Amino acid sequence: MLFDDPDIKETIASVLVPVAVPGAYTYKVPPGQSVVPGTIVKVPLGSREVIGAVWDIEPDAAINPNKLKYISRVYDTTPPLDKDLRRFVDWVANWTLGAPGMVLRMVLRSEEALEPEAPVPGVRRIEGAEPERSTAARSRVLATMEDGFAWTRSGLAHAAGVSASVIDGLLHHNVLEAVLLPAAPPPPKPQLDYARKTLTPAQEAAVAGLVKCFDTATGSVSLIDGVTGSGKTEVYFEAIAEALRRDRQALVLLPEISLTEQFLRRFEQRFGVYPAEWHSEITVKNRTRVWRGVASGDVRVVIGARSALFLPFRELGLIIVDEEHDAAFKQDDRVPYSARDMAVVRGHLSKFPVVLASATPSVESRVNADLGRYELFELPERASGADLPELDAIDMRVEGPERGRWLAPRLVHALKDTFAAGGQSLLFLNRRGYAPLTLCRTCGHRFQCAHCSAWLVEHRFQKKLVCHHCGHFEKVPDKCPSCQGVDTLVACGPGVERIAEEVSDLFPQARTLVLSSDLPGGPERLKREMKIVEEGGADIVIGTQLVAKGHNFPKLKLVGVIDADLGLAHGDPRAAEKTFQLLAQVTGRAGRVHGGGIGLLQTYCAEHPVIRALLSGDKAAFYKAEIDARRSAGLPPFGRLAAVIVSGPDKTFAEGYARALARAAPADQAVTLLGPAEAALAMVRGRYRFRLLAMAPRQFDLQSYLRHWLACGPKPSRGLRVQVDIDPQHFL
Numbered sequence: 001m002l003f004d005d006p007d008i009k010e011t012i013a014s015v016l017v018p019v020a021v022p023g024a025y026t027y028k029v030p031p032g033q034s035v036v037p038g039t040i041v042k043v044p045l046g047s048r049e050v051i052g053a054v055w056d057i058e059p060d061a062a063i064n065p066n067k068l069k070y071i072s073r074v075y076d077t078t079p080p081l082d083k084d085l086r087r088f089v090d091w092v093a094n095w096t097l098g099a100p101g102m103v104l105r106m107v108l109r110s111e112e113a114l115e116p117e118a119p120v121p122g123v124r125r126i127e128g129a130e131p132e133r134s135t136a137a138r139s140r141v142l143a144t145m146e147d148g149f150a151w152t153r154s155g156l157a158h159a160a161g162v163s164a165s166v167i168d169g170l171l172h173h174n175v176l177e178a179v180l181l182p183a184a185p186p187p188p189k190p191q192l193d194y195a196r197k198t199l200t201p202a203q204e205a206a207v208a209g210l211v212k213c214f215d216t217a218t219g220s221v222s223l224i225d226g227v228t229g230s231g232k233t234e235v236y237f238e239a240i241a242e243a244l245r246r247d248r249q250a251l252v253l254l255p256e257i258s259l260t261e262q263f264l265r266r267f268e269q270r271f272g273v274y275p276a277e278w279h280s281e282i283t284v285k286n287r288t289r290v291w292r293g294v295a296s297g298d299v300r301v302v303i304g305a306r307s308a309l310f311l312p313f314r315e316l317g318l319i320i321v322d323e324e325h326d327a328a329f330k331q332d333d334r335v336p337y338s339a340r341d342m343a344v345v346r347g348h349l350s351k352f353p354v355v356l357a358s359a360t361p362s363v364e365s366r367v368n369a370d371l372g373r374y375e376l377f378e379l380p381e382r383a384s385g386a387d388l389p390e391l392d393a394i395d396m397r398v399e400g401p402e403r404g405r406w407l408a409p410r411l412v413h414a415l416k417d418t419f420a421a422g423g424q425s426l427l428f429l430n431r432r433g434y435a436p437l438t439l440c441r442t443c444g445h446r447f448q449c450a451h452c453s454a455w456l457v458e459h460r461f462q463k464k465l466v467c468h469h470c471g472h473f474e475k476v477p478d479k480c481p482s483c484q485g486v487d488t489l490v491a492c493g494p495g496v497e498r499i500a501e502e503v504s505d506l507f508p509q510a511r512t513l514v515l516s517s518d519l520p521g522g523p524e525r526l527k528r529e530m531k532i533v534e535e536g537g538a539d540i541v542i543g544t545q546l547v548a549k550g551h552n553f554p555k556l557k558l559v560g561v562i563d564a565d566l567g568l569a570h571g572d573p574r575a576a577e578k579t580f581q582l583l584a585q586v587t588g589r590a591g592r593v594h595g596g597g598i599g600l601l602q603t604y605c606a607e608h609p610v611i612r613a614l615l616s617g618d619k620a621a622f623y624k625a626e627i628d629a630r631r632s633a634g635l636p637p638f639g640r641l642a643a644v645i646v647s648g649p650d651k652t653f654a655e656g657y658a659r660a661l662a663r664a665a666p667a668d669q670a671v672t673l674l675g676p677a678e679a680a681l682a683m684v685r686g687r688y689r690f691r692l693l694a695m696a697p698r699q700f701d702l703q704s705y706l707r708h709w710l711a712c713g714p715k716p717s718r719g720l721r722v723q724v725d726i727d728p729q730h731f732l
């Protein structure tokens with residue numbers, strides 16, 4: 001809020017700045033300028049200048065105006081952040097116990113976007129001017145320019161098939177002149193009726209239900225729970241069409257960038273244009289355009305990673321969260337927040353529909369649907385009419401492979417059959433690299449990260465031992481650093497690279513492809529390779545969890561899970577749920593179009609309830625059992641959890657502080673406090689970690705409790721850090 005004091009004769013304003021302080025700072029507004037809540041500004045802060053926004057907080061009029069600094073710049077060509085977005089920022093800060101300025105920082109990610117886009121230098125034909133000497137190249141340039149339009153220098157050279165020096169020559173001889181071209185025109189709008197698919201009756205029913213949600217004045221949340229391949233995408237495309245019809249913008253959140261490429265193409269098939277993209281891999285130029293386009297309203301649909309939730313939409317009217325169960329929607333650093341949950345909040349604050357979609361919904365969303373808090377739309381069959389895959393377990397205790405091999409004979413057999421029949425296979429192992437542990441056969445030395453309590457993972461392709469927690473790496477040594485033994489190091493256990501080695505051994509003639517996020521070439525290569533798989537250009541694909549999600553590989557017949565038990569060992573209350581989701585998703589890639597899909601799960605505990613639920617296909621029973629277990633343990637969504645993680649460079653000191661913090665916890669019968677306990681990942685990046693866990697009933701205001709506790713607890717010192725994670729998804 002602004003504050004005009006006739007005595008001071010100066011306007012002051014509260015500005016939220018991107019630092020971890022609880023409130024806003026007060027600044028003077030430069031004479032002749034005006035600001036309103038939401039105006040984006042640049043202000044001096046210590047020795048630097050930062051971008052912030054004028055906020056709805058009464059500025060501190062008690063401060064001596066001579067001590068106040070002036071706002072150094074008012075971005076008056078950028079629309080102020082609207083009230084809904086400001087409330088959302090405050091809400092997220094309040095919920096996560098984060099600083100509002102740090103949440104605002106996620107909105108103001110693109111400083112370049114605050115400047116109008118600069119015009120682009122170009123060239124134009126000077127009317128009537130002719131070159132003194134005509135050459136074939138020059139003629140081609142002039143012929144290309146026949147239409148009289150201006151071109152960029154490189155664009156013209158490319159179109160005319162000449163080198164840029166030919167253009168420079170024509171400029172020099174005053175046949176062409178340099179001009180400034182206006183920046184890119186706004187992107188074309190999606191066409192509502194471009195190519196609507198004929199939907200199945202189940203899809204149509206879901207579409208009708210979703211369209212109705214737009215008339216709910218309070219906003220509503222819907223869950224599309226449809227089996228893998230049931231055509232959920234086509235269903236929510238029609239919800240997007242409805243939002244566009246109502247002149248609203250739409251946002252689709254996806255968990256993984258590798259998914260976006262296929263999504264963009266599918267969107268284009270439906271709406272005739274590509275949607276805008278927003279994630280960490282887009283260029284600065286695109287980032288700037290999308291941010292500006294979203295704020296001006298020129299961009300109507302954005303597909304993005306979780307951070308897209310903080311874009312300054314002018315008239316957002318729908319959010320879709322696809323693969324809503326995915327853990328990638330949880331941000332763990334800085335401001336830990338769940339993009340799925342915060343999407344629901346954003347919809348609620350602005351009263352528009354939010355749609356969650358998944359073949360394996362989170363227990364939380366499933367409960368909300370069962371209790372009627374969310375609308376539920378079920379798609380029990382695949383849209384193509386194909387059957388769901390036939391699943392079977394391979395009991396590694398009785399039919400495992402010989403020593404040093406990882407593929408059981410029955411899986412090898414199935415691979416052989418599938419390959420012979422021209423089908424595609426996928427081998428899934430959620431472990432990057434070659435081997436998760438390297439040790440010395442002679443002295444037992446194990447390679448561990450110097451900064452984390454984690455083994456170093458061998459990446460044979462890069463010839464490195466890598467820490468998956470901090471990125472530390474070292475060369476694979478020629479001899480054991482401990483006993484100096486030569487040729488004594490052995491790789492223990494498989495990663496995807498090792499599986500690939502076995503596959504090339506067994507099937508030298510097959511086209512194999514390893515899909516893992518850490519291979520050279522980055523996301524571009526990954527996108528290319530996903531497309532190859534989609535088009536049937538690979539026979540055997542070996543991949544980590546990123547192949548498990550949402551992909552549509554029409555030729556894929558067989559999915560082999562190398563280690564179905566991998567996720568079950570954790571002391572994580574969601575371990576069963578997460579494993580069920582991951583394995584149902586990855587096997588759900590098989591036989592999507594033509595049916596006949598097969599999923600084989602290699603396991604050492606075939607009697608585990610998760611494996612049994614997958615094999616029986618009785619998803620409802622699995623969810624019921626999980627929900628019952630959560631209810632009786634008082635775990636989310638029936639109770640509330642918050643983790644408090646204490647970390648510091650000195651182990652004893654960090655532990656002592658964590659204990660003191662626990663002792664300082666206000667007594668409250670509603671709250672159960674566990675810990676402190678040394679974290680499963682006891683050290684990361686040289687910091688020792690201890691965890692506390694607070695549990696409370698669902699109605700309890702856990703945030704207020706935590707705020708009070710941390711405020712009256714001992715102050716962290718000597719490099720200690722205290723991080724609060726509301727509703728933690730990881731317990732490491």
Ligand SMILES: Nc1ncnc2c1ncn2[C@@H]1O[C@H](COP(=O)(O)OP(=O)(O)OP(=O)(O)O)[C@@H](O)[C@H]1O
Pocket residue numbers: 197198199200203226227228229230231232233234358359383384549550551552588592
């Ligand atoms: N009505 C339809 N008629 C024919 N094909 C359809 C129809 N709807 C969807 N499809 C096709 O079915 C396949 C699966 O659709 P989609 O990817 O939307 O499934 P999904 O429900 O998102 O699955 P998953 O949860 O496994 O990602 C796609 O190839 C899609 O083009």
Ligand SMILES: [Zn+2]
Pocket residue numbers: 449450451452454467468469470471472685
């Ligand atoms: Zn490390």
